[in-house]
Amino acid sequence: MTTTVTLALTPGEPAGIGPELCLQLAAEQRSAGLVAVASKPLLEARNRLLGLGITLQDWMPGTAAETAPGKLSVYHVDGLATTEAGKLDPANSAYVLDTLTVATRGCMEGLFDGMVTAPVHKGVINDAGIEFSGHTEFLQAMCGVERVVMMLATDELRVALVTTHLPLSEVPRAITPERLTQVTRILNQDLKRFFGVQQPRILVAGLNPHAGEGGHLGREELDIIEPTLESLRGEGMTLTGPLPADTLFTPHWLDNADVALAMYHDQGLPVLKFQGFGRAVNITLGLPIVRTSVDHGTALDLAGTGRADVGSLRQAVRVGEHMTRCQKGLN
Template sequence: MHPLVLTSGEPAGIGPDLCVKLAQESRSQPIVVLGDRTLLKARAQQLGVPLALEDYVPGKPVATAPGRLSVLHLPLAAPVVPGQLDAANAPYVLALMDRALAGCLAGEFAGLVTAPVHKGVINDAGIRFQGHTEYLQEKSRAPHVVMMLAGGGMRVALATTHHPLRAVPDLITRDSLTATLRILAHDLKRYFTDGPPRILVAGLNPHAGESGHLGREEMEVIIPVLEALRTEGLHLTGPLPADTLFRRPLLASHDCVLAMYHDQGLPVLKYASFGAGVNVTLGLPCVRTSVDHGTALDLAGTGAIDVGSLRVAIDTAAAMALHAR
């Protein structure tokens, strides 16, 4: 199996630390890290751990022994101080993603795992950036993508992602919801399930609209979409009130929850799995997973971090690639 590729993310955050700490473990899955060699070496010295860097050569064996790391070097634009953002390095962060995605699309890598980036500093550099998910969609020319997080014994996908709450109702259209559910069903089967996926769908409004008395989005958009997709063979339950949807019997009998917006579903999942969850992008032409946390600038260079989420992201990407084969 080809190696996975891991981007080291925001250089002033904990992304480089995660790569360095990962290198201390024996790995069955070969991984190539994209980043600046000098940065990774300096962070290892700061953390007080051994690190031998090997240049990645396509087609050659990749380092998996503790203390060793295969690196595809991309140079920083400016020196890095842990915890201190510098907009000058925003193009470097995007270059990591561009090279990793190109390698995945070419079949060089089995899948992409991303360390966290800082959206604010990329926008401060004058580059419009909404997030990994949207950036990879645009660069791969994928018509529609779905953000899904997994952990705590559940999977939660999102009908809308990083948008202001006041914009959400207008973004949930029949076309967008149909595309989201088709991709979700397709990629759940492709990467995760052996049979037809069973999906729980949340309503947008309290009590799923209460027959139109608390909002009409369920009646005018969500219910018609679910009814139409059921005729295509999709296994869909809902729309259900979000405050009673996350019950163990319901979750146990379904493969995934579709929440209508970011903070409707993710607080529940992160409560159950914080530090051991994984972010998955569905609808891309390649496997992509990520940690479920941010750059943690205050922890960069301290060593006071947990690689649990990164480890899960790598294991998930490897399992997805294998299932797809």
């Protein structure tokens, strides 16, 4: 078994900062082999535009990926229509999804140990007439799993979500015993599998202010969350909560926990992004493969300027490598 981890790297939206972040990362020292699953002409064009001087080398399945600074292996994907930085083109949408498909299949077939994704632009993909709600749902469908969990992480804090991209008005109906059970089991299992946490300590937020205050500010905690957590404790999980979200994210609780589980997107992620925006990683749990991503968008206004910060992509690669090594027992 090789001790070098090989990660597929998808640059995302061609008009955004993803292609140049991949090139900037290739200039750095790294221990993982990176294979850009992308249009080689796109990377060549951005390489010339920014004068980065990266050597792009064709990669064939079964060969070693480049790890040397200044070099990047490329698994070419056809279908790119235009390469202009900062200018969206719906004609590129099928190509973007093809890169994700190639990378995902490569992971499932063992060509890659995991995949790291730069940001896509959901709006332009939908403008092309292709129904697309995001990386997470796309990978869930490709891998054929019933439930996935979004977790964002910095070196100091992990936050997972019970619900993700839902209108706030729909969140209470989505907090069901079944969903909460599935999400918590995946979170507990994958902290062990991918992060080496032997007995995960999970803080669980309530849905309502003051965690419902004994039913006076909502009954979801009494009727759904607490009974579900008690049942899961019977499976041996270490769960604390439901806790008021306004005090959960304090050292008193976080210093003795491995992850916080928030009920909805804007309950937990503002705290994490305030604490570590630009060096946080978006991780999809519940998949049979390793997948990490950046914590930011396509930043069309920065594309082609050379001013984009590679920090989140660097961290996504580092975490993807760590997850792979844990899964394979290489750490």
